[in-house]
Amino acid sequence: MSYAEFLRRSVSFIFIVVLAVLLAVLAIRLAPILVIGLLCWIISIGLGIPINYFRRRGLHRGTAVGVTFLLVAIVLALFTVLILPPLIGQANNILAELPVAAETVVREYDRVRTETPILTNILPPFTVADYRNLSEIQEDTQPLDTTALARSTLPVLANIGGFFGNILVNLFLITFISIYFVLDPLVYYRIILAFVPRQHEQRAADILNQVRDTVVIWISAMVLEVTITAVMVAFALGVLLHIPNAVALGALAGLGNIIPYVGYWAALVPILIFALAVGGPLTALLAFVAYFVIGMIEANIILPANIGSRLKLPAGLVLLSQAAGAALLGFWGVLLAVPVLAILMVLIRELVVFDVLDKRHRVPLIQETPDGQILLDYPPAEEPQPDQAIVLTTETPPPPP
Numbered sequence: 001m002s003y004a005e006f007l008r009r010s011v012s013f014i015f016i017v018v019l020a021v022l023l024a025v026l027a028i029r030l031a032p033i034l035v036i037g038l039l040c041w042i043i044s045i046g047l048g049i050p051i052n053y054f055r056r057r058g059l060h061r062g063t064a065v066g067v068t069f070l071l072v073a074i075v076l077a078l079f080t081v082l083i084l085p086p087l088i089g090q091a092n093n094i095l096a097e098l099p100v101a102a103e104t105v106v107r108e109y110d111r112v113r114t115e116t117p118i119l120t121n122i123l124p125p126f127t128v129a130d131y132r133n134l135s136e137i138q139e140d141t142q143p144l145d146t147t148a149l150a151r152s153t154l155p156v157l158a159n160i161g162g163f164f165g166n167i168l169v170n171l172f173l174i175t176f177i178s179i180y181f182v183l184d185p186l187v188y189y190r191i192i193l194a195f196v197p198r199q200h201e202q203r204a205a206d207i208l209n210q211v212r213d214t215v216v217i218w219i220s221a222m223v224l225e226v227t228i229t230a231v232m233v234a235f236a237l238g239v240l241l242h243i244p245n246a247v248a249l250g251a252l253a254g255l256g257n258i259i260p261y262v263g264y265w266a267a268l269v270p271i272l273i274f275a276l277a278v279g280g281p282l283t284a285l286l287a288f289v290a291y292f293v294i295g296m297i298e299a300n301i302i303l304p305a306n307i308g309s310r311l312k313l314p315a316g317l318v319l320l321s322q323a324a325g326a327a328l329l330g331f332w333g334v335l336l337a338v339p340v341l342a343i344l345m346v347l348i349r350e351l352v353v354f355d356v357l358d359k360r361h362r363v364p365l366i367q368e369t370p371d372g373q374i375l376l377d378y379p380p381a382e383e384p385q386p387d388q389a390i391v392l393t394t395e396t397p398p399p400p401p
Contacts, residue, residue, distance in 0.1 A: 035332045040174055042339060044181035045212055046219045047072070051182070065182060090248035094270065097245075101277035106131045108276060207350050214342045217311045221303060222258060228298050230254025236290040237271065243278050243287065253291065259334055260318055264295060313341060 027034065047068055054064035106128055113123045181188070189208060196204040234250025237243040249271050256267030268291055275287035321341040325333025354360040364376040 031329060032332075035329055035336065036170065036173055037177070038336060038340070039332075040177040040181055042215055042219070042336075043174070043178040044185060045215045047178070047182050048185070049216060049219070087248055087251055090245040093245050094248055094274070098270070098273070101273050103128060103131055104277040105273055108281065112281070203355070207347070210346050210350065211343055214311065214346050215339060218339050218342055221311060224303060225257040225298060226254040228254075228302055229257050229294060232294045232298075233271075233291060236294065237275070237287060240290070241275065241279065241283055241286055243271075243275055243283070245274070249274065259322065260338060261315065262319070262322060262334075311342060313338065313345070317341060 050068045050071065051061070051064045054067055055061060059067065106126060109123075110125075110127045113119045113125070192208065193201055193204055230250045230253060232250075233253040234246045237249055238246025243249070252270065253267040256263035256265075259266075268288070271287055271291060272284050276284035318338060318341065321337040322334050325335075325337035325340070327333070329336075353363065362378065364378050367375045367377055369375060
């Protein structure tokens, strides 16, 4: 290798490393904006589901977009008028009654522990007095200093105002950016395809279609999980077990499904607290069984029947992605961890496993022997399927002359 060639390669390597570091730093600095952009893109794909449905029924894209926006406005109005007021009322009742319900749970815990010799030696003591000591607010005997109170309160009020102001600004950005994404999505996909070499444009379009299909599947799964879980849990708690504020508890259980595994089990805690406070251990046990059965029905019957197995993600990777998302971006990272993981798995499968490693029809199946040895079982060779056509157009192309 000549000195000039060595110098050229060295400079190229250093340039690539520096560029990668700068892009990583820029991505970290712009992480909140990138998260908003990703969320807007996901929302636009979700709105594209009814838009494409109306287009398949013969409507022009502009008309389909208008009908979809009108339906979204009607649904939001009905939700605000019919569902939101009782939901807020029951949520306020839950917050107001939670301390008393928790005290009832502590009293029941102490009774069961003291009356069962085995549990007395296993479970730590925690009485109602201990609970009250934890939640007791100590009264201040000093005279009220209004100046000091103002100095300590104003920063808190300013932070609260800034928090709600930040929420309103983000909602404004998310709403209008999502609308722009919906109105003309092909503009942004053309930008991506513009950086792809000519011979790989078809492959890039195919991968974009698969990524969008993955997001559609995730959105469909989330809508089904949230709706079915909320309705069935509210019915089981309110109608069958007569637990108060069942609508709010059902809504909490449904929203918990947005964050798989963690949110599902976290939503069970307030349900068990109120069930135990209202009806005792038997009601709490029945509430747990009903919640668990509803989750099993939804995960093993309803979702596979409507979505299939196209979004099967390993539970360990989901939890790791949620932990990484929480460490990097907080709540938004946890919320978007699953769709980001699904998209990354599509990209790794298509770009690395299929294209780089050329394992489209040669990914081995793995079996394990009783003594723990891993065996490879290669599937029979399959005929390669032709690449899909580019279907990123928004209007039906005219027939050829």
